[in-house]
Amino acid sequence: MSLLTITDLTLRIAGRTLLDQASLSIEAGRRIGLVGRNGAGKSTLLGAIAGDIAPDGGSIALSARATMGRVKQETPEGDQSLLDTVLSGHVERAALLHEAENADDPTRLADIHDRLLAIDAHGAPARAATILAGLGFDHEAQARPVSDFSGGWRMRVALATALFLNPDLLLLDEPTNHLDLEATIWLETWLKSFPGAAIIVSHDRSLLDNTVHAIAHLDRGKLSLTPGGYDEFVRIRTEQALQQTRAAERIAAQRAHMQSFVDRFRAQATKARQAQARIKALERLPQIDSVIEDTPMRFAFPEPSPLPPPMLSMERVTVGYDGRPVLRNLSLRLDLDDRIALLGQNGRGKSTFAKLLAGRLAPMTGTLSHSPRLRIGYFAQHQTDELVLSDTPIDHMARLMPQAAPAAVRSQLARFGLDAARAETKVSDLSGGEKARLLLALATRDAPHLLLLDEPTNHLDLDARDALIRALSAFEGAVVLISHDPHLVEAVADRLWLIEDGAIQPFDGDMDAYRGWLLDRARKAAADQRETTLRPADTERRASRRDRAELRRAQAPLRKEAKAAEALLEQILAERRKIETRLADPVLYSTGDSAEIARLNSRLAALSAQERKAEDRWLEIQAELEDAEAS
Incomplete structure (x- = not known):
């Protein structure tokens, strides 16, 4: 049975049609990933489902008495x-x-x-x-x-509030944007066991692969549903694209052949009839568009010059803020071929370590040394606040590359998909993904040997994330990565470092092993949390419930025997009524069957004795039960 039915839905924003008679049906308990290019209308569709936006046409129907949960844009506040x-x-x-x-x-x-x-x-x-x-x-x-x-x-x-409500339909719009890797993995696990339906808008490929039953693709105003996770969606869509392209090529070749005949013989009287037939056949040929895709996004990092090892090393380094250590006694080294992902909960020191490597924080104790020719590219999401909103990407890049020719400035921006139009657009008018690409371009302008990437994918869509993975795979320098995107970590890093309790230690295992380690720790923490969260009244109620449960278990044999006695009394009473009805029937006596009359009276006397015995036992059981409950 359908929980949510979208029929011929049309949505327009500022005169632009985002959905054009789109339809979709979602059954109870089904989790759907909603994907599409930035600006396609995914968040607008969620707003319409939630009732915040009125449709311009069509309908959205939610099952009667179904509940809905959604993470609103407004953050909670108060004391x-x-x-x-x-x-x-x-x-x-x-x-x-x-x-x-x-x-x-x-x-x-x-x-x-x-x-x-x-x-x-x-x-x-x-x-x-x-x-x-x-x-x-x-x-x-x-x-x-x-x-x-x-x-x-x-x-x-x-x-947390939306998840706690445990609704029939859950609407999630980029739920991992504000989560660290550990919380993202926890959310994946939670969603897998969520019994309700969900629509999840996300650029996190791992989340879509691990939690949804199908992918809804919003493209050119229409919705299409593909079973499976994101990888399966890409496979099916690629096959469809190839088939459509081949069909378009066949039709184009057929059309060209017919058109050639028409062009050659149209003017010849003897061939005019055949040429006219070809023209009509041309008109009947189906119009098959080849798959229209935007130009595939490509990123490219400048190649660094060689450096002798070690590129960077530290001995017994302690680092922190305002005299308070965050990380202690670090003795590590980095080389040009290192690909390292930092693991650990937010607040444990991942960004602090990145700032130490970038030179934004000085060691409190210990020594940090590196090659004098080392160049470092540092990307962090908070750097968006440092951009000048009234300036263009060209203005920002030209300030940092004062000796470079204008063509070199534009070339560096183009490495990250900022074409001529976007390069000349004010930063205030750029999307979040375009600002992130500008920061990547600025961070890598000097062909760094070491890339420090602190949550580089927060505003990048799925295509841009894939472009980043391809570019990092081709990059010949070192990478230190902090990311909540498990797919990015698995694709880029070949070593995992865990930051825990002020120290950095290698994690022996891959991301699957890390998931298992986190889940084990979460289960233990949840058990402890349940104990500490219970208020005294809750504890008393739970103890009372336990006592009652134990009492019920102890009384179970007696209650079973009481039910058996009650059932026996009902059987005796039913048989006794039948015999009494028979003995009251005049026909019985008119037949003169004295043996039958004697048998019935004998059976009635036996039943009366059984009834008294059963009643006595039932009363004894009830007394025992009352005594047990009173004690």
Whole structure:
């Protein structure tokens, strides 16, 4: 049965048609990945499904009584703790708890508690805490007010609220943008076990491959559904493109052959009829467009000059902020052929380490040495704030390459897909992905030997991410990568370093092993979290429930025997009524069958004895049960 039905939907924004009579049906429990180029209308479609945008045509129908959850653009705020903020997102639970505190009617109070039990209201704090822990908030952070956290962390709280509601339909728009790798892997695991339906807009290839049942492709105003994850979508789409291209080539060859005949013989009277027939045949040939794709995106990093090893080394280095160490006693080296991904939760020191390598932070103790010819390219998302909004990409690049010719400036921008038009566009008018590509171009202008990439894919779409992977694979320098995108890490890094407890250690294993390690740790943390989250009243209720459960188990044999006695009494009563009805029938006596009358009376007496015995045993059992409950 369809949970969500989109029929002939048309959506227009600022006069531009984003969806043109598009249709899609999603069944309950199905998770769908929604993909398409930036600006195709994916977020607009989610807004229309959520009811924030009115359709210009067609309809969107959600099943009756179905619930919907969505991560809104507005981040939560206020003085409520993170845990209470998530709990308050369950409107029904909050309203019932408030009513329970003020209800005077015993009948209504009983109804309220029945409903609270049905929605597992008392287990809600533990569930909310588990979700927050998975998204990177420890027990102490969960007790802090929302106002203590930055916008990115507040978006995690909004995501936690949507997940906590456990709706029938979940709408997620780039859910991994504000997550680190650890939280992204946790979200993947959570979504796999989510029983509801979901529409997930994401540029995270791993998330789409590991969590969705099908891919909905929004292209030129239409929606098409392909079963499987993103890899399967790419395979099927590539095959379709090849078939369509071959069909277009066959039709084009046939058309050219016919047109040649027409051109040669149109003017000849003897061939005029055949030429006219060919013209009509030409008109009947189907129009098959070859697959129209935008120019494939390509990135290219300048090749660095050779450097003797070690490129960079450090001995017993400690680094931090304002005299407070974040990383201690680091003794490491980097060479030109290193491809390293940094693992570890946010706040453990990954970006601090990148700043140390980039020269943005000086060691507090220890020594850091490197080749005097070492050039470093450093990319970090926060650098977007350093761009001058009123300037163009050419202005930014020319300032950093004052000796370069204009052609060289434009060439460096073109390496990252910033063509002539985009190069002359004000930064304020660039998309998030275009700003990220500008930062990559600026960071690599000097052909660096070492690339430090701190979350380079946050605003890059799937095509741009693939272009980045291809460019990094061809790059001949060293790479140190911080990314929440498992697919990028797996494709680029050949070594994993784990930052934990102020130290950096090699992680012995691949990303699958790291996933397993994280899940094991998360399960242990969740068990601890459930214990610490339970309030005293919850603990008492749970202990009471355990006691009642043990009592029920102990009484099970008695209750079973009581039910058997009740069943026997019902059988005796039914048979006794039949015999009494038979004995009351005058026909029995008119036949003069004294033997049958004697048999029936004898059976009736036996049944009466059995009934008394069964009643006595039933009363004994009830007394034993009452004594057990009273003790």
